[in-house]
Amino acid sequence: MNVKVLLFSLLPITANAQGFAGLGTAAEGFSVPQPGYAFAFPADHGAHHDYRIEWWYLTANLQGPDGTDYGLQWTLFRSALAPEAGSGWGTPQLWMGHAAVTTPDNHYVSERLGRGGIGQAGVTADPFSAWIDDWELSGDWTNMQMAASGADFAYDMNLTAQGPLVFHGDAGFSVKSAEGQASYYYSQPYFDIAGVLTLPQGDVPVTGQAWLDREWSSQPLGANQTGWDWFSLSFDDGAKLMGFRLQQTDGDHYTSATWIAKDGQATPFADGAFQAVPLTTNDHGVPVRWQVTLPAYGVDATVSAVNNHAWMATSVPYWEGPVRVTGSHNGRGYLEMTGYE
């Protein structure tokens, strides 16, 4: 999934928020996802202003010329104070961008905030462009370009899709809790990516695979859910696995997963099928090694962080970084963990 960080911490909603970053707050006045929704493209690649939260979330596993592993993140979050697009300064649509590059030894992060309605940030569906300030992700979802820069890093990337869109849950209707909270959720996990990372040590040409998530909702978490652990894994044999585990205040977990066959065929799994158990934590108590199982496909693998310290010290802090997979299946992927502050 990628139920990610959505609310800008400086927003009032967090004051009486439920769940992580206010994601469990009731959805008054906003539209709520319903099963059986017929996605329409390119319109659905654009913003849905009548839903409270939405994101365009890209992660990539990259390799340098010497085989060094790098991770890359480009994210644009939309958070609405009211269910309307609005215009000018008075728009209720607020945007937050996160960009990061993870090396085995360093983690570079930058954050941007802005509002819609004045041109500083937004998403248009046709032609597709998602931007905040000078950061931009654009293209026709087959060939795309992406750029971001922070005080100590920058990157320019080209992406080419090698497979179809994948819809999670019930044809894109992804349930997040026993009470029925849900979101619309689809991915393009098949991007080949190539470009240049600009780091303090100099420019590094890189290539790899990228995974782009699209998700929107108005109340994706239950009030008793405090965070999540989300995995997007690409195995060497061409299959992929998306799985998440939502933490509840009662210590229990709610899990969900999608098995993506090499040809793009998606098989959803309801609560309980997918399991993720933390093995070791870093010095801040964030689990950086996990045992992940999905018995239906014989998955019993260890997921370990490339860099244990991929902490996103942003307005809403969380851990996000590249991982390696070993065990029943080998491969690479991305791990996101929230609720560990």
Added chain:
Amino acid sequence: MTRATLHALLSHWWRSPLQLFTLLAGLALATALWSGVQAVNAEARASYRAASTTLGEGNFDRLLRRDGQPIDMATYIALRRGGWLVSPVIAGQLNGVRIIGVDPLTAPGSMGAAQLAQDQAITGFFTGQGQLLGSADVAARLPEFTVIISENAAPDTAVTDIGVAQDILGRAGEIDRLVIAPDQPLRQADLALIAPDLIRQRAQASTDTAQLTESFHLNLSAFGLLAFAVGIFIVNGAIGLAFEQRRPVVRTLRALGVPLRRLVLLMAAELMIFALVAGLVGVFLGYVIAALLLPDVAATLRGLYGADVSGTLQLRPAWWLSGLVIALGGTALAATGALWKLSKMPLLAAAQKRALAMAAGRRAGAQAAIAALLLGICVILGLTAQGLIAGFALLACLLIGAALLLPFVLDRVLALASKGAKTIAAQWFWADTRQQLPGLSLALMALLLAMAANVGVSTMVSSFRTTFTGFLDQRLTSELYVDTADPAQAAAFVTYATPRVDAVLPIVSTQITIAGQPTEIHGTRDHATYRDHWMMLEGTADHWDTTFAGETVLINEQLARRAGLAVGDSTNIEGRDMVISGIYGDYGNPIGQAIIADTLFADLYPDVAADRFGLRIAPNDVSGFVAALTSETDISPAQIINQAGIKAVSLAIFERTFTVTTALNILTLAVAGFAILMSLLTLAAMRVPQLAPAWAMGMTRAQLGRLELLRAVLLAMLTAVIALPLGLALAWALLSVVNVAAFGWKLPMYLFPLDYARLGVFALLAAALAALWPARRLARTPPADLLKVFSNER
């Protein structure tokens, strides 16, 4: 049983209300001083912060339209999309209220207005519903708007979202200026390409005073702590005495079967209740002190920002709580020893009425040894101390060491004096004074600390003022400063201004590295402005001559300290070995600075041209020249800074703040005087048996009374003599160790003998006043009481 025990314990206080009063009043006064200083500090800080909500953007570079017109939205968005992290600001007046519109999402985090907005976090702030943040009087003046009252708001100012401000001011789509965030991304579009109409205005130099102000607050806090230490000496004395005197009660209670543990707990609880009561009273007194002092601070701000600051004091939880905590903590500190001794006391130990004094006498030797040890550490720290913690450790060792040494030194001096005594009466006076010393030593220590604190703080504050005034004279000498947008405008400006003013002084600098330190190097034109006003901390006799001849370089203190450079050393600048001919104080500047001749600068950096100019001009001609300059050239008023105004206002702020410390000085002395009074009153009852023989041998009661007064003044005088060097050492530690650790620069220390003399007189007066009542009481002791001493002895 608990009730009965408590009753027995408390009965002591009914019988000695004076002691109870000493304890409570000492603690309350100490807390009052501490919390008063804290309140003034907190209030002044909050006021600076509030004021910076309007001026805080001055800490950042800004983009303005060359022609002074508003910036349009398209330019703003083009800059953001070009990688420029800039944030829009609009300002205007409505009903006499300054309306400031900001964008909290993009404003640099340390910009006051953004912090204010984030503190409040109101949805309506963003969504154009028109919420404003301001003080209560702003709310009254803008009844048609929703004003959220914010205690941190600047006076007469309302901060709101830029969209709301544009609406209110009827200036849709307009931006007055763009604040440039300090951290910019790696990649940015060329400013000249995307926004050719904008010029970059550098952060205002006047905000450099922020560091000076912080330094002042730090020193004031240290002073507050000292004042509290004085109070704790009193409390310690009172508690110690009370415990000694209650030994018989404790012994009896224990003999009756009250468990030791319960007894100790009860006494501790009793003290904590006293501390709480005294702490509350103290916080209230502190509030009164602060409220009395605050009008000066408010007046300061009014002068500085031309706006009304409410002179009322807000009860800020921080200092309110810190006052209580320190009262409780101080009592606990003072009581721990006494309680511990109590718990170790043999069940049948005899009560000793004068036990405390006797014990003090026995301890004198050990105390002197500890004092010597502490002062030894002090010397070592003084030679080696680096860093804030070492600095404060030095202060602590110095003060405690000196205080502990005081009884020993006084005892030696008195012993010496008694040897020179010719008459029997004189011998008795000296011997009796020595004998009294242990009982008075705590009060005298308090006096010593109070005086030392006063000498130290007076020296610090006055040195501060002298330095600051000199620094302003040096840095803001030119009457006008003009920023030019590009070399063409700069050249045109120089041509225009040169025949019309006394001197045009180009200000040209570039960032380089000298001895591994990031340094701003300035090329300076040979002019009397510099020769007359720049004071060197150290320098050769002809430092300006050789520097203007291009032979030597002048560097600031920060660079000298960090790179370990001294006058006469040689340093490499762009491949040339240059000798350092002078080091100047540069207060409030975080990085290194160096000055070379402008001719040499032009040789070394041919690409760097001056875009900023200082103008020397007769003060009366300033306004005429500014009017002509703006109408006859393309220089806009936004590019001209009149530093004379800034200087006058900056000086005023410090003058006012200094008056605050004077008031605190007197209060600290009053506390010490109180300590002496209480000690003398406590001793008075025990004194009768000692004085009775002297009276019986023919000394009149009036004589005895006068001697009592003389003794107090004499002891105070001796203490004052010791306090002076201690105070100077304290000032030295504050200026040369603590300040260097906190800010990287040393404040030069100046001496103010007249101030010290006045302080000495005050101290003697305080001691004399304190001794007056006990002496009068003694002089009027009924002869029957004196006679009773002999009957009792039988």
